[in-house]
Amino acid sequence: MTNPDPFNKQRLKHQHNWVQKLSDCQARMPASSSMIVEGKITRMVGMTLEALGCQAAVGVRCEVESLNGESIEAEVVGFNGERLYLMPTGSIHGIQPNARVIPSSKIYEVAVGDNLLGRVLDGTGRPLDGKGHLNTTETVPLTGKPINPLNRAPITEPLDVGVRSINSLLSIGRGQRLGLFAGSGVGKSVLLGMMTRYTTADVIVVGLIGERGREVNDFINNILGEEGMARAVVVAVPADQTPVMRLHGAFLATSIAEYFRDQGKNVLLLMDSLTRFAQAQREIALAIGEPPATKGYPPSVFGRLPQLVERAGNAEKGKGSITAFYTVLTEGDDQMDPIADASRAILDGHIVLSRELAESGHFPAVDIEASISRAMVDIIDKEHLRVVQKFKQIYSTYKKNEDLITIGAYTAGSDSRVDQAIALHPALMEFLKQDMDDPTTYAESLQRLVEIYELMEQTQTALQTTDPFAPMPDQDAANGATTTSTASDEQDNIANPAGVLLP
Numbered sequence: 001m002t003n004p005d006p007f008n009k010q011r012l013k014h015q016h017n018w019v020q021k022l023s024d025c026q027a028r029m030p031a032s033s034s035m036i037v038e039g040k041i042t043r044m045v046g047m048t049l050e051a052l053g054c055q056a057a058v059g060v061r062c063e064v065e066s067l068n069g070e071s072i073e074a075e076v077v078g079f080n081g082e083r084l085y086l087m088p089t090g091s092i093h094g095i096q097p098n099a100r101v102i103p104s105s106k107i108y109e110v111a112v113g114d115n116l117l118g119r120v121l122d123g124t125g126r127p128l129d130g131k132g133h134l135n136t137t138e139t140v141p142l143t144g145k146p147i148n149p150l151n152r153a154p155i156t157e158p159l160d161v162g163v164r165s166i167n168s169l170l171s172i173g174r175g176q177r178l179g180l181f182a183g184s185g186v187g188k189s190v191l192l193g194m195m196t197r198y199t200t201a202d203v204i205v206v207g208l209i210g211e212r213g214r215e216v217n218d219f220i221n222n223i224l225g226e227e228g229m230a231r232a233v234v235v236a237v238p239a240d241q242t243p244v245m246r247l248h249g250a251f252l253a254t255s256i257a258e259y260f261r262d263q264g265k266n267v268l269l270l271m272d273s274l275t276r277f278a279q280a281q282r283e284i285a286l287a288i289g290e291p292p293a294t295k296g297y298p299p300s301v302f303g304r305l306p307q308l309v310e311r312a313g314n315a316e317k318g319k320g321s322i323t324a325f326y327t328v329l330t331e332g333d334d335q336m337d338p339i340a341d342a343s344r345a346i347l348d349g350h351i352v353l354s355r356e357l358a359e360s361g362h363f364p365a366v367d368i369e370a371s372i373s374r375a376m377v378d379i380i381d382k383e384h385l386r387v388v389q390k391f392k393q394i395y396s397t398y399k400k401n402e403d404l405i406t407i408g409a410y411t412a413g414s415d416s417r418v419d420q421a422i423a424l425h426p427a428l429m430e431f432l433k434q435d436m437d438d439p440t441t442y443a444e445s446l447q448r449l450v451e452i453y454e455l456m457e458q459t460q461t462a463l464q465t466t467d468p469f470a471p472m473p474d475q476d477a478a479n480g481a482t483t484t485s486t487a488s489d490e491q492d493n494i495a496n497p498a499g500v501l502l503p
């Protein structure tokens, strides 16, 4: 039998060859490569770029071609139908209509290594200090790897932060996350600097997010100095950087802290400030059309805060820890600011700096009445806790009656509590004060607290026979208190270094 259509045979052969060639090409392509669909910029409003035609997921990095063929990096922050919204990470100069948008398949990664110590980086992780190449050894994701909350080690060990009032009255546990609430100019930066220089943490990571450029310089050169920088990594993203970069800066600092934590180190992460981080997210969300809610903050802001804060804390048992301080600006010293309110709810305590104290030259201006460390009860022993409570009661009694006392309207002898508070006030204030160049350890802080306790006993004996602040007879029983301490022997020694029998 002869072939009825010789051309068909020829066509089939041709077709077969094509299929064969295409499959050869496909086989030569790396398995991971997926097709990249480019698009173009159709609109730009403020910092928001709109692109049509390209396919990319939220969080993906894109290159936008600008004048002279240079490219500008932008991140996909949202979409509407086929339209993608992008936010640049750097300057937007030179972007023109119909500019090419080339999505990358890369997720944001951070190059890390032990050599980062002593270095100052920008929000992308590049060095800012002119000390040359970084010599990093590995990369970690910018958004971190989640830890199962059930596997996290509990907070049980105190961390020496080198500040007497915090060590003794607001003891911080390794893996605890705290807010530092204050208005501007009341000593946040100096306090963070003191912690960086005097803490016993192995590594300190400082994120300077959205502050003024001059402040960054001042913090690194004057407050930290060489001594502070030796064990520290600083990520600096000043206020003139784009909102995406400010968010990245905060995530980058956290990723670096996670790297050292995963090596078993105790890391102290200091983020200044969480408010500027929230404001960066607000700028992005409003620009892509999210409706504002509380005080102009769209709901996504309140979702972003825990995404950052939850990454700090303890790793699994036997690994390291990240103890974190996030400064929260209380503008006009308004404690009810929505960011302050939201932060208070997601952090394990807050330290409030008082403008009144700062103005009277009392530094660090820690308001011990308004501050609380929620993990404190788990890390200190009962005796220590009782002295702290007594300290706060005496301090508070003085504060409540301060106006009467200062105008001379209080008559000595009318209330034994007030008499004791007046007698002890100078000693308590002296105890709370600490010069920025005066280091102190956890043991020394507790030693000073023991001395204050002895003074309390003495004034009490001098004024009268009964303790005006003594708990009601059945109060201990009502609290279910037992006399056995939960802390380890070693901790007991630290908690009571002088071996003095606390009450």
Ligand SMILES: Nc1ncnc2c1ncn2[C@@H]1O[C@H](COP(=O)(O)OP(=O)(O)O)[C@@H](O)[C@H]1O
Binding pocket: 182, 183, 184, 185, 186, 187, 188, 189, 190, 191, 363, 364, 434, 435, 436
């Ligand atoms: N521990 C301290 N000892 C002495 N002065 C201090 C102390 N802490 C803060 N100050 C003073 O307060 C000023 C403002 O502090 P700063 O930390 O820059 O405030 P903030 O960061 O809250 O704006 C400093 O310039 C310094 O004069």
Ligand SMILES: [Mg+2]
Binding pocket: 188, 189, 215
């Ligand atoms: Mg400051």
